[in-house]
Amino acid sequence: MALKSVSEELSGCTDAALINEWHAVAYSTDIEKGNILPLTLLGRDLILWRSDSGEVHAWDDLCIHRGARLSKGCIANDTVVCPYHGWRYDDTGSCVLIPAAPDEKPMKKAHAITHSVQEKYGFVWVTYGKPAKDIPPFPEWDDPEYQKVHCGPYTFRSGYRAVENFMDPSHFPFVHAGVNGIYDCPDPIPPYDVEMTENEGLVTSEVRVTQPYGDPREIPVTAYYAYKCLRPLVSYFKKRLVIQRPEDQHLGNEADRFCTFLTVQMVDEKTSIVRICCATNFDPQPTEAEVRRRQDIVYAQDSAIVDTQRPERIPVDLRQELHHRSDLLGQKYRKWLQQLEITYGVL
Ligand code: FES
Numbered sequence: 001m002a003l004k005s006v007s008e009e010l011s012g013c014t015d016a017a018l019i020n021e022w023h024a025v026a027y028s029t030d031i032e033k034g035n036i037l038p039l040t041l042l043g044r045d046l047i048l049w050r051s052d053s054g055e056v057h058a059w060d061d062l063c064i065h066r067g068a069r070l071s072k073g074c075i076a077n078d079t080v081v082c083p084y085h086g087w088r089y090d091d092t093g094s095c096v097l098i099p100a101a102p103d104e105k106p107m108k109k110a111h112a113i114t115h116s117v118q119e120k121y122g123f124v125w126v127t128y129g130k131p132a133k134d135i136p137p138f139p140e141w142d143d144p145e146y147q148k149v150h151c152g153p154y155t156f157r158s159g160y161r162a163v164e165n166f167m168d169p170s171h172f173p174f175v176h177a178g179v180n181g182i183y184d185c186p187d188p189i190p191p192y193d194v195e196m197t198e199n200e201g202l203v204t205s206e207v208r209v210t211q212p213y214g215d216p217r218e219i220p221v222t223a224y225y226a227y228k229c230l231r232p233l234v235s236y237f238k239k240r241l242v243i244q245r246p247e248d249q250h251l252g253n254e255a256d257r258f259c260t261f262l263t264v265q266m267v268d269e270k271t272s273i274v275r276i277c278c279a280t281n282f283d284p285q286p287t288e289a290e291v292r293r294r295q296d297i298v299y300a301q302d303s304a305i306v307d308t309q310r311p312e313r314i315p316v317d318l319r320q321e322l323h324h325r326s327d328l329l330g331q332k333y334r335k336w337l338q339q340l341e342i343t344y345g346v347l
């Protein structure tokens with residue numbers, strides 16, 4: 001029988017399209033020097049830790065000696081110390097000390113299973129493979145006109161259903177009645193275009209929505225959403241806002257935009273963690289607490305419904321559910337998942 005490596009045994013998802021992709025798995029502020037953060041991505045257990053150099057490291061939560069969990073260990077002298085026999089690993093993942101034989105140089109194979117990491121937009125991104133594309137663009141991040149507020153984490157079951165929901169304006173009047181839509185007067189969704197692009201994935205034309213409480217200023221606006229489904233588990237919208245009431249006009253202007261960059265960490269096929277960053281260029285800006293309060297309400301309303309959708313694994317064969325013209329972006333999204341030959345968490 002062929003020898004299966006420990007790392008293969010514990011690998012979880014094996015879809016190339018997800019392995020060779022960057023996944024946001026934490027906020028940068030979650031990783032403090034001296035602490036080990038355990039997490040699970042695509043069914044595989046990891047640790048994150050920040051070395052003295054400031055760099056974040058993502059390793060399998062596994063000591064190569066006898067398989068103990070490194071997350072149960074500690075950080076000492078810029079090394080990860082295994083809780084079982086005290087082997088120490090430096091920030092390259094090499095074992096530098098075997099306490100049972102302190103004078104011996106540890107064998108080369110005594111090495112943590114390491115993964116590539118990047119910090120970008122205030123998130124920590126990890127990949128198991130070799131992504132063909134870099135982390136997708138979030139143009140407002142580098143634009144000083146925009147205030148950036150990280151919100152979440154929000155737990156959802158299906159990560160794909162969470163992404164699809166994020167890009168679905170026809171649920172607003174029902175799930176977010178009085179906030180993002182009006183229950184008794186739902187907006188008809190006019191036809192919109194969806195285009196597949198090389199680096200920005202699926203890109204839509206603007207979709208118009210009436211919002212009685214469309215942003216943290218708590219005033220009625222007409223909102224125009226332009227969506228980009230940047231990657232299978234990263235999505236974005238830029239919302240143009242037109243203030244409705246003449247008496248509210250002093251609260252903003254035509255240049256007002258509300259953008260959200262949404263990331264999904266698929267813990268496993270039925271558990272996901274959504275983290276977002278909101279970017280606004282309002283004048284005056286809402287406080288960070290106001291932005292967060294509203295997002296917390298909206299995403300709680302979303303998960304309360306999205307987590308009831310069955311099956312939890314999203315059907316990508318379009319014959320399985322009904323698709324209306326107003327769901328065009330969702331249809332294209334499912335088709336895309338299918339074309340990418342994703343099997344993990346889909347039906
Ligand atoms: S299992 Fe980690 S040191 Fe033995």
Ligand SMILES: [Fe+2]
Pocket residue numbers: 165166171172175176298302
């Ligand atoms: Fe929603």
